Amino acid sequence: MNDPKLLLLDPADNVLVAIQTLEVGEVLSVAGQRVTVPQRLTLGHKLAARAIRAGEKILKYRVPIGSATQDIAAGEHVHLHNMKSDYLQTFTLESGHTFSTSHDHH
């Protein structure tokens, strides 16, 4: 079972959504396992609902929203560091941006 602070939007999904802010060190139940929150995560962030292999599709609302770039353990934060878009690179203030058609700038 999952902690009530985590929402499974569809039974097919492999990520859970935090429906309130999770504090560092909080212990949550994910798929029956105890998981410690490693960093503060504001509501809306995703945690792996089960172990996910590198290259596997991340499923949310029963649809693929990208692919895992590394193996992800159950309960781990799923975000820019371990998944990517299958369409367009994601821009953040840290990654910066140059106007080019290449997708390999980071």
Added chain:
Amino acid sequence: MIITDQAFLRADGRKGIRNNIVVAYLVECAHHVAREIVYPYRERGVHLIGFGGCYPNDYAARMMRTLCTHPNVGGVILLSLGCESFNRNALREAIAASGRPVETLVIQQNGGTRKTIEQGRRQLEEMLLAVAQVPRAPLHMNEFIVGTVCGGSDATSGITANPGIGRAFDRLVEQKAGCIFEETGELIGCEDIMTARAATPELAGILRDSVTKAARYYTVLGHGSFAPGNAEGGLTTQEEKSMGAYAKSGASRISGLLKPGDVPPRGGLYLLDVVPDGEVRFGFPNINDNAEIAELIACGSHVILFSTGRGSVVGSAISPVIKICANPETYRRMSEDMDVDAGRILEGRASLDEVGGEILALSLAVARGTRTKSEELGHQEFVLTYKSFEPIGPACLPHN
């Protein structure tokens, strides 16, 4: 169903829910003078719009024509410097042909800044009296048009506010209202599920092509419709944001595809294709949320449903903007700017159907004259940039 019997009946037969006067500058060089004319009247339904460019552009000309003849607009004052490329005479003729009062002020012919401001305010006083005389008429549900946009999205947007808007859209479409959703760049990843809802196989192909075009366009630009705040808010990829944005469209059959300035020929659900046709030029399709809102309004939207998670504050010139806050923490911080607290779904304080019902009820109340938070706060943002479109084909719209 009659929404209100107090709609503003225009000479062209269209019906508005606001009785605004628009002051429109036709090049940035006339912006200051236009703004000065408007300023003392800004709380009396006088709105400032305009196009900053000095080079001609068919899209901008069409946008200005459709906005100046929008049903929420009762009269127009055009502000020209005098030497810009914008065809002020053609715009004036189109407005006059719609039966609306229109004045043109050319700053170079009028003796400069101060004299033009004085004359503009005199004309505005007269026009306020004229538009106050506009007849009233019943507005039926099948004459009502609602647009939706999301801005400042986070991972709550796709769980609360956007599906809440989707529920409201389903009920509006059932009652034959026109509903418009948009931003094909935010439908990248949703092609298969969206095209399955098209009214005809031809339309399904057109919807798919519009998303393919958006993906190509954004790939060339090297940047999707995705801002850093989206990632801080828990969204990781374009397609994740897309799925959330797509939820605004609800579950109805999709009746057609519009481009900016096309008004739905009858009720139903329509996709607005905002990505330019042809080679990539002029930059990003829409540089910010207000560029999209202006296009939804150019398609005849009486009201805009704006979903936000991070917390946008914007409103718009011409049509009222209802802000639906997806994130309960944002709502507590910024409640003065928010009309609907959809984030209470996440805290177990409301169901999706209840929030959908509230959005629907508020849309109708705003059509009857209730002012939105952004209207009360004086928000009248407007932006219009260069773009180019091919006209839509016959398979884009419903027939018979």
